Amino acid sequence: MEQIRKFLQGKGFALVLAACLLAAAAAGVWAVQTVRGELQKNLDGLRDPASSARTAPGIDEGLDLTTPDEEDSTEWQQPTAPAANSVANVPKASSSTAPSGGAGGSSGASSGSAGVREPSALQTESAPASSSAAPASTRPVSGRILNAYSGDELVYNKTLGDWRTHNGIDYAAAKGEKVLAPAAGKVTLAGADGSWGPTVAIEDASGRLWRISGVADLKVKAGDTVTAGQALGTVGSVSCECAEDSHIHLEVKQGEKYLDPAKVMQ
Structure with a gap:
């Protein structure tokens, strides 16, 4: 024991x-190297899913290890069709179809164009409305109105000397002037009609x-x-209105009701 004590007190202790x-x-170096090796294996397994199945059995096999960068690069690598293909069959405007501004400028497209026509060519294809169509109604003569339709209002009759309604319109007209049919239809009367004189219905x-x-x-x-x-x-001559200036008398009836001829002819 004395020798051991002397040894420890001397250089032996150091x-x-x-x-x-x-x-x-x-021991510390060995432990660090061991841990570093295990960490390296796990890191390699994360980078390579195939090797992780062999070297890291503790990692969940259902874990999706694909990085967002890899997904984006896969999506953007899909081929796309050129935009020009969608308008490949659109006909191009030909300068020969443009109007020259002179007298021949509205002649339309040339014979070699692909069916493109000027607006003037389209407008000339529609037939114009016939200007000779018969009117729905017309005045029997062109003279001014002497006496208008009075409706329920009583007016004085110079010839008969009394007050009564005036159920039609008196148009001034010279004797012998042509009288026209005011409307199309069937003649129901053509001759004398009591105090009204010669009448056409x-x-x-x-x-x-x-x-x-x-x-x-x-x-x-008739x-x-x-x-x-x-x-x-x-x-x-209108017999019951012969005291007035020369004229013809026009009436319009719907059943037993008198209508204002001026409104009917509008």
């Missing part, structure tokens, strides 16, 4: 301590009765079909 430190350092397609009094030299007879504007005769 040697033992140095040996212990070396052993501890060696026409029933139109709507069932209205047009009566024109003061018509002489009749050109139609049963005839006439068109608006067709000649019925000439201006004569």
